[in-house]
Amino acid sequence: MHAECTVNQTVKYLGRKWTLLIILELYKGENYTRRFTEIKEQLPGITAKVLSARLKELEEEGLVKKRVEAGSVPVRSEYTLTGSGLGLVEVIKDIKRWALRWKIDNLACGAQDCHDCML
Template identity: 65%
Template sequence: MDEACTVNMTVKYLTKKWTLLIILELYKGPQHTRRFSELKDSLGDITQKILSERLRELEAEGIVTKKVDASSFPVRSEYTLTKSGLELVDVIRGIKMWALKWKIDNIPCGGQDCSVCVL
């Protein structure tokens, strides 16, 4: 496959470990926003370094926006899904529904609303 192929480049980006789970955790937050510490707590085994790296990548791609509140200590960083990020959630939901229909036997996860899904 050609390295410059849009599908190839997109798959390489989206299949980096934690990327899709970070997007889903942001989707679950009020107004699709979560603080860095909330993301870290909800994702369990992710390291701070990897979470920071993935969030920077998502921000660079326009999938999330970052807001920093330096008026208090510690400084708070909040991340919000953009319109592009919200559309990506629809793609993830489509993959989930395909998996439930054809490949993955996951009875507890039969719902389509990922905002209430407990990963």
């Protein structure tokens, strides 16, 4: 596969562990926003170092916007999906539909919107 290939370039950052799950956690937040600690609590097994790195990558790619409240103690960081990030959620939903049809028999998941998912 050529380095210039669009799929190859996209998979470089979307294919990294935790990336799509972080996007989904932001999607579940009010106004598609969550604090760092909220995301970490919802993703058991992710380290603060990895979460920080993935959020920075997503911000650099324009999928997430970071807002820092420097006046609060401790400093409060919030992350919000951008329009591009919300567009990616639709791709994730397509992957979910494909998986439910062809690979995964998950009745609990069904056809519910990922925004309301508690799984």
